[in-house]
Amino acid sequence: MRSDSQRLTRVTELLSSLVSLDSINPMGRPYSRSQPVERESIEFIEKLFAPYRNKVSLQRQTCSAFxxxxxxxxxxxxxxxxxxxxxxxxxxxxDDWRDRALVPVVEDGCLIGRGACDDKGSLAAMILALLEILEAGAEPPIPIVLLCAGDEENAQTGIRHFVENSHPDLAYAIFGEPTRLSPVVQHKGTIRWDIVVHGTSAHTCRPELGTNAILGMTEVVSALQTYQNRLQATYRSRYMTGPTITVTMIEGGRTRNATADECKAAIDFRILPNMDPAREFETLVEYLETLEWQISHSPLQLMTPALSTDPKLPFCQDLLEICHENVSSRVALRGEPYGTDAAWVSNLCPAVVLGPGDISFAHAIDERVALSEVAQAVEVYKQIMLHSFKSGFEESQVVIPNNLSDSVSDTMNSANL
Ligand SMILES: [Zn+2]
Structure with missing residues (x-):
């Protein structure tokens, strides 16, 4: 067993190395590098496990062009x-702190740099947990797979590719994201696409001869607000806020002196665990058809289910106990409004999001994570890897979406949408 200070030193070194390696996702923008976004980090991690090639297997998996x-x-x-x-x-x-984002700095016990908490703190802790087990010659009760995933921030192709192509037989899944080491058992699902209102252009000296798509979009936006309010009155969760529909971008019109023939709005629709994403999308599309405007919808940019693990599972209770012993007795199972890769396995096994760091620092300038928390995460992950979850995985206990446990006080009435 390593001493706390040895582990902290190791955490600091590993996390600094990971943060200094550029793995910035182009997020759909042009990408000029000749190798995948994750390649440099993957080569670095492969070297860490090189001494244990007789015990572990390493496989690179291509998910998309980049x-x-x-x-x-x-x-x-x-x-x-x-x-x-x-x-x-x-x-x-x-972009807004490029000069220092990849130059890790330690200040007041925190490591500052892009990815410090989202998601390299979790990544470093999972790597070190596995390395410590290998160094000690210990054997986990079931095989462990550590997926260092690509492209979570944009299209989640990493986890999707893994599930579709590796066909994993999963007993449980732990997704490292900044949760301050409180297990997140439920979170929202996300549907993203564009709504386009079609009009006809006419000179602005005779606007009555055209149909201004921008006016149509104002009706669409207002209808979406009404629809959101009705959804919120219908679906509730004790773990998170209700469903939301947010218009995040709008563009329309071509010139200053013509009515707009087209107006496009980007939609971000967040759903609760007891809502089926495909059905919710279809129902909303049908609702908008009642408006007297010509409306079309782009292909979906993203459709992810919600995470809906039953907090009463023995697996969750064992996890909670591990967190109580190693983090704080105040840690509780909880839900979050954001989405994670965990949603993609939520119908395959009990899945939980659990990692060091605070989500409020993620994606922000001077992103940071407390190094002591990353060191705690190493111990938590290690104990989970070595734990025998005796009775947590019977099939009957695995919760699939739309089948919530009565321990979750989600309420749903049959109000007609
Ligand atoms: Zn993340």
């Missing part, structure tokens, strides 16, 4: 459910 995963397997994963640990390698851009 992104790849690294899958690290410890134990025989054939025919045996595995414990999945996932953290993502990519980060959001740092």
């Amino acid at each position: 992104h790849e995963n690294l899958i690290i397997c410890f134990g025989d994963t054939q025919g045996c459910p595995v414990g999945l640990f996932e953290s993502h390698i990519d980060t959001v851009p740092a």
